[in-house]
Amino acid sequence: xxxxxCTDLHKRFxxxxxxxxxxxxxxxxxCYGLLGPNxxxxxxxxxxxxxxxxxxxxxxxxxxxxxxxxxIAAKADVGYVPQEVALYPDLSARExxxxxxxxxxxxxxxxxxxxxxxxxxxxxxxxxGERIEQYSGGMKRRANIAAxxxxxxxxxxxxxxxxxxxxxxxxxxxxxxxDLRDAGLAVLYTTHYMEEAERLCDRIGIIDQGRLVAEGTxxxxxxxxxxxxxxxxxxxxxxxxxxxxxxxxxxxxxAVVADGFVELRAHDGRQLLRxxxxxxxxxxxxxxxxxxxxxxxxxxxxxxxxxxxxx
Amino acid sequence: xxxxxxxxxxxxxxxxxxxxxxxxxxxxPFGLASIMGFAxxxxxxxxxxxxxxxxxxxxxxxxxxxRSLLAQVTSPVALGPVVSVKRYPTMSxxxxxxxxxxxxxxxxxxxxxSSPVSGGPVIxxxxxxxxxxxxxxxxxxxxxxxxxxxxxxxxxxxVVRAAAGGPGPAAGQATQQIVAAPLPIGIRDDFGVGSPSKxxxxxxxxxxxxxxxxxxxxxxGRSVLAERSTGTMARLxxxxxxxGSVVAGKVLSILLLSLLSVFTIWGxxxxxxxxxxxxxxxxxxxxxxxxxxxxxxxxxxxxFAKSEAGAEAATVILGFTLALLGGNFxxxxxxxxxxxxxxxxxxxxxxxxxxxxxxxxxxxxxxxxRPIFVLLAIGAVFGTAAVVRxxxxxx
Ligand SMILES: Nc1ncnc2c1ncn2[C@@H]1O[C@H](COP(=O)(O)OP(=O)(O)OP(=O)(O)O)[C@@H](O)[C@H]1O
Ligand SMILES: [Mg+2]
Numbered sequence: 246x247x248x249x250x251c252t253d254l255h256k257r258f259x260x261x262x263x264x265x266x267x268x269x270x271x272x273x274x275x276c277y278g279l280l281g282p283n284x285x286x287x288x289x290x291x292x293x294x295x296x297x298x299x300x301x302x303x304x305x306x307x308x309x310x311x312x313x314x315x316x317i318a319a320k321a322d323v324g325y326v327p328q329e330v331a332l333y334p335d336l337s338a339r340e341x342x343x344x345x346x347x348x349x350x351x352x353x354x355x356x357x358x359x360x361x362x363x364x365x366x367x368x369x370x371x372x373x374g375e376r377i378e379q380y381s382g383g384m385k386r387r388a389n390i391a392a393x394x395x396x397x398x399x400x401x402x403x404x405x406x407x408x409x410x411x412x413x414x415x416x417x418x419x420x421x422x423x424d425l426r427d428a429g430l431a432v433l434y435t436t437h438y439m440e441e442a443e444r445l446c447d448r449i450g451i452i453d454q455g456r457l458v459a460e461g462t463x464x465x466x467x468x469x470x471x472x473x474x475x476x477x478x479x480x481x482x483x484x485x486x487x488x489x490x491x492x493x494x495x496x497x498x499x500a501v502v503a504d505g506f507v508e509l510r511a512h513d514g515r516q517l518l519r520x521x522x523x524x525x526x527x528x529x530x531x532x533x534x535x536x537x538x539x540x541x542x543x544x545x546x547x548x549x550x551x552x553x554x555x556x
Numbered sequence: 557x558x559x560x561x562x563x564x565x566x567x568x569x570x571x572x573x574x575x576x577x578x579x580x581x582x583x584x585p586f587g588l589a590s591i592m593g594f595a596x597x598x599x600x601x602x603x604x605x606x607x608x609x610x611x612x613x614x615x616x617x618x619x620x621x622x623r624s625l626l627a628q629v630t631s632p633v634a635l636g637p638v639v640s641v642k643r644y645p646t647m648s649x650x651x652x653x654x655x656x657x658x659x660x661x662x663x664x665x666x667x668x669x670s671s672p673v674s675g676g677p678v679i680x681x682x683x684x685x686x687x688x689x690x691x692x693x694x695x696x697x698x699x700x701x702x703x704x705x706x707x708x709x710x711x712x713x714x715v716v717r718a719a720a721g722g723p724g725p726a727a728g729q730a731t732q733q734i735v736a737a738p739l740p741i742g743i744r745d746d747f748g749v750g751s752p753s754k755x756x757x758x759x760x761x762x763x764x765x766x767x768x769x770x771x772x773x774x775x776x777g778r779s780v781l782a783e784r785s786t787g788t789m790a791r792l793x794x795x796x797x798x799x800g801s802v803v804a805g806k807v808l809s810i811l812l813l814s815l816l817s818v819f820t821i822w823g824x825x826x827x828x829x830x831x832x833x834x835x836x837x838x839x840x841x842x843x844x845x846x847x848x849x850x851x852x853x854x855x856x857x858x859x860f861a862k863s864e865a866g867a868e869a870a871t872v873i874l875g876f877t878l879a880l881l882g883g884n885f886x887x888x889x890x891x892x893x894x895x896x897x898x899x900x901x902x903x904x905x906x907x908x909x910x911x912x913x914x915x916x917x918x919x920x921x922x923x924x925x926r927p928i929f930v931l932l933a934i935g936a937v938f939g940t941a942a943v944v945r946x947x948x949x950x951x
Contacts, residue, residue, distance in 0.1 A: 330787065331787030336570060392791065
């Protein structure tokens, strides 16, 4: 059953439309990725879903209850992890968690237990007494997530939680998100790193200029845009000649010469391999590998919007 | 309510861990108040001539009655601790001292002053004369006080004389005693003032607190606005509590920190230096009104500024302009008349007016209702606008 249902969300700031008809659903135990470049409208969408911002149109329902700036009770089902490290640097992680936990009505032993559990989840149990300002960047990010988990929400919303994080902390954050999802949480994860969306998310919505331009599993998204396979031939020798020969193979539309390899755009790349080897022999070059390159979300985004995901 | 107090408590705890807040709230006002208090107070205790303002008196009558009457109305108790009294043998010498700027005012009793007072014939047509330095409002006030003191005693004497059945030697003697005695009629002899230096400190301490209060509140207000970009404000709003609770919690913590600043300095200067700020209830009410008005104005400036840097600049500039205009940097009674009027255009000027009356003039709560009312009005107007704006700003 869907934990989050948002429908046709709209938001304007002055005469700039930040979100323009975004709608999607997330089930319990599912991680949904909102992937889009800077300024696409990810944070604005999330702000409406968490009830921080009144929408100009559309609706948000979490666990059967409508959410909005004035729908206070329903906010208890949402765990929000802001894009910034939204903790008081002059308080310890435990003090921060105790404060935010109390805002959700947690007290006494239950609060202590929840603080321990959240710190444990993000791997900070033994460092909880230190002030946030003394944490490394990665630890701050993890503590930021802990504060969103404290009250055991049904929906966890993470706004670009890995920005500026070292690879080790990033992996720790990924593991945490996967564990939470496996524990049954509905997770909404925004990012402009397509690797993250590919690795973590069960379904992905691609957002650009306030619109959801495509949605589905990674495979579905790729299928949506790709007619052509990409075949990469890594070779020593005259790549220009090889490219010219390959273009004569039926089904090859395009041959791109790059540093160290030639890449073919072709219908049904799997059927080409024998002919490519023959072409290489004829061109007199030595092939070290031939691979079928899978299309990534970067390419999907490029094809859907005509622009690169990263500027 | 629970959420409001939770936010208040957490913010207060954070501020009390913040070095610059501690300096603005406690260290700086206490340090400056001590320095200024010692500077002025030390001078004051060593000799009366070191007082901040001087007034001349001349007794040409030279009778026991005139002497004891003058001693009564010009005692430190009657005039307050900042005034020193210079005695001159003649009226013209006393008036000349005014002309030379040595004193702000002079009061003289002419020969024959006491004759009708004790039931004798009228000898001098104008038995009391005074002169005030050009434009000196403190001089005018002092003269007024002294002359009223004289009149009150003479009036009391007349009552006694009438009660004793008209003129006569017995009535005359009773009148003499009454006139020369410290009377509780029309004058205030019931002060709890300690030494003059302690009252001076009781004036300068709140004066210094006020200067830093404005900066303290501005900094606290900016830190609330900064929570919008650090994300904690978003986190507060994602929590199942109303925006009203968030704003109320934030504002309450600023007010409490300010009150803590005022009353800690009050306690510290009283306990450590024996400073006298005034009657406790009056100090508490005036202190609270002062905090409310300064908070209202400082938050107003902060939340209506375009940027955080703009807010900081506006707070500092306005803070020091108000401090200058309001007279925080000057000893009481030393402002030119124009500036005494300008001071009452500022909340801190009104606050100092109130604190000055309590500490230096030994007044009580009923005498400072006007400053309290003005402060509360300023606080209400600017505070309401600031809170409304703050509420918009955080959503
Ligand atoms: N409070 C605001 N006032 C005016 N414009 C805003 C406001 N918040 C967002 N916008 C605009 O709305 C658009 C979407 O912004 P949003 O923050 O949602 O993007 P984003 O996808 O989260 O980007 P990023 O990856 O940089 O965080 C942007 O053009 C932004 O300038
Ligand atoms: Mg964003």
